[in-house]
Structure formats: structure tokens, C-alpha cells
Amino acid sequence: MAKLTFIAGLAAGYVLGTRAGRQRYEQIARTSGKVWHSRPVQKQVANAKEAARTKAAPAVADIVADAARATGQRLRASRTVTAETITSSPSTPPPTAGGTMPPVANGSPTAAPRPTPDPWAAASRTDGAA
Structure with missing residues (x-):
């Protein structure tokens, strides 16, 4: 060859x-x-093609499978959300986004409780903000 x-x-x-x-x-x-x-050259071409099919193709398939497996693991790792403990007591309303307490009227929390942010929604955002 x-x-x-x-x-x-x-x-x-x-x-x-x-x-x-x-x-x-x-x-x-x-x-x-x-x-x-010529017949001898074409015989060698056929042998080379067969060798590529039987020897190189499985090796390439293994390399591609390994790369796909590693990429899948990286994607799963980047999408994993760490556990967060969410606690709220009935007597203390949750803080607002700025870290301050909601307004208090007559010494008690406001009548309508503020919705708490969803940590799962925040962790799965794709726009870069978490």
C-alpha cells in the first residue's frame, strides 16, 4: 500500500x-x-475498504460513544440543583427581593402574604440569571 x-x-x-x-x-x-x-490495485483498494469497515469503524464508534457519554454527564452535572431548605414561620412573613421585610400595619404583618420565590424555577432558568 x-x-x-x-x-x-x-x-x-x-x-x-x-x-x-x-x-x-x-x-x-x-x-x-x-x-x-487494474485487478491487483482494485483488490488492494477493496482490502483497504474492508479493513476500514471492520477495524476502524468500531474504534471510531467507541470514541464517539465515549465522547457522547462524557458530554451527557457534563450536561447532567450542570443542570443539577443543590438542595435548599425553605423555611417559613407563620408569624414572620418572608423577606422581599431586596432583603427587607414587607410593610407592617398596626403591628402585624400585612393581610395578604407575599408569594415565595420558587427555587426550582430560578435554578432551571436558561437566561443565565439564577
Whole structure:
């Protein structure tokens, strides 16, 4: 196989570098076509294709499967939400977004309790804000 590659490179170099003219180019093209289509060369081409199918394809499939597995693990790890303890006591309303307590009227919390933020919604946001 290495000899065939060397000969093909040698022929291509000669064709590209020659100043013999069109007639010599056509002669080389005909000869290389005959060599390429000859039975021994085509047998080696078929052997190379079969080797690629039986030996290289499983190795490539393993590499792709490993890369897909690693990517899946990274994606799962980046989407994992850490556990948060949410506590609220009935006597103390939750703080507002700014960290301050909601307004108090007559010494007691406001009548309508404020909704607490959903930590799962905040953790699964895709816009970068968490």
C-alpha cells in the first residue's frame, strides 16, 4: 500500500512539474488510469475498504460513544440543583427581593402574604440569571 501511494505521488509530481506538454500529460493520465483500474490495485483498494469497515469503524464508534457519554454527564452535572431548605414561620412573613421585610400595619404583618420565590424555577432558568 505504501508503494502505491509513493508511486501515485511521484506520478502526480511529475505531471504537475513537467514541461513535456499536453501529449505527455495525456500519456501519463492514460497509464495511471490503467494502473488504477487494474485487478491487483482494485483488490488492494477493496482490502483497504474492508479493513476500514471492520477495524476502524468500531474504534471510531467507541470514541464517539465515549465522547457522547462524557458530554451527557457534563450536561447532567450542570443542570443539577443543590438542595435548599425553605423555611417559613407563620408569624414572620418572608423577606422581599431586596432583603427587607414587607410593610407592617398596626403591628402585624400585612393581610395578604407575599408569594415565595420558587427555587426550582430560578435554578432551571436558561437566561443565565439564577
